[in-house]
Amino acid sequence: MTFTRRSLHLIAFAALSSTVVPALAQTAKPWPEKPIRFVTPYPPGGSSDVITRFIGDGVSKILGQPVIVENKPGAAATMGTEYASRQAPDGYTFLVAPTAALALAPYLMKNVKYSHESFDPVAKIASSYGLVTARKDAPFSDYKGMLAYAKANPGKLPFATNGVGSIVHMTAVLLHKHAGVQLTHIPYKGAGESVIDLLAGRIDLMYDPATAPRVKAGDLKGLGTSSGIRNPELPDLPTLKEQGFGDGGSFSWFAMFAPKGTPAPIVSKMADAVRQVLEAPEVKAKLQLSALYPNYEDPATFAKSVKTDAETLRNVIQQEGIKLE
Structure with missing residues (x-):
């Protein structure tokens, strides 16, 4: 059998494809393929814990994987927040926390080893009514x-x-x-x-x-x-x-964050799951118990909100000389 140069190139390409395509398919694993952790920097039983758990239950049903809530209280919520910032950005750890942990503590307290920039914003979940x-x-x-x-x-x-x-x-x-x-x-x-x-x-x-x-x-x-x-x-x-x-x-919110560097497609998919949870009629009543209302923002919109809020709060803390003893 005689092969032309073009035929040989096609055979070589086919052989290469047969090894490369499966390898690429293996690296592009579906997410999620194992349980996900939601870290809350507060103890069990409080409103933050309760909200984290019912959001976790809803996300679990949508994504088809268990969501494990991990309570990491201490040092005015900074211990758990710092812990979350140090986790691998693999899409299996998320922080669920309020404004105080992300946009206040780094400017009010000494030796806080993170800022809002240590995370990728995923979604704003809710805001406070205030009174x-x-x-x-x-x-x-x-x-x-x-x-x-x-x-x-x-x-x-x-x-x-x-x-x-x-x-x-x-x-x-x-x-x-x-x-x-x-x-x-x-x-x-x-x-x-x-x-x-x-x-x-x-x-x-x-x-x-x-x-x-x-x-x-x-x-x-x-x-x-x-x-x-x-x-x-x-x-x-x-x-x-x-x-x-x-x-x-507008400064008082409850939101989800991912360790910095979490793949954007995963952040987007998690944000969409949170959006779906917040659309459930019973969620509004549950949030109302904590004087909150659903106020979803997607990753891009919420990233701008966090930056603006953190800068505003930092400025007023510095201008007014507010400190925690």
Whole structure:
């Protein structure tokens, strides 16, 4: 049999293809092909853990692999966040955490060995409703009235938050700064004590969505929701934005991240799974229990949000000299 030069080239190409194509097919493995870990930097039982678990359950059903929630609490959520940043970017470890862990802690605390740039943003999951509340007999009835009172009485109007450097504290500082008013910050260790003091009239103002049931019952006065939408618990209470002020709630979110360098197709596929979970009707009710609402953003959009929020929060921390002891 006689072979032309062209025939020999075709035979050689076919032989090469028979070895290369299977090799390429082996490297392009389907994802996921084993269980996925969701790291939360908080202990079991809290709202962050609960949200991480029900998002994990939904993602597991969509992707067809188990999702294992790994709790890594400690050091104001920085231990678990740093741990997640050091994991292999292979698409089998994701961090589920709020603003405080990614866009606040690196600027408030010493020796934090990561930043938001240590991760690839996957998806924004939810945002906080936020709520500005006053004692029932406060000498103002809305947010505009509160600002007018604060301007007339600089430094004399105390407001409570759940702690120095908390996202609620940062939101209040930013809103006050934009309005040009000076209030006195009274930090508490949690919402429980501050609600009691607000009810007793020992403080005048509070920034925390935990007061919603008391506002609904008529025990406290709601001044506005510091988020982009109204709280379903208080449908008649306008947002601060509707009243002509800033959207303070945009800084308070709950989101998913991947270790830096995770393949983009995997990030995209996980983001789409999260989007599908958030579309389920029952998810809104579950998030409402933690004063959150579904607010999905895809990887590209959320990457811009994280960068903007981190820069804004870093600037206000530096300008106001806010530090954690």
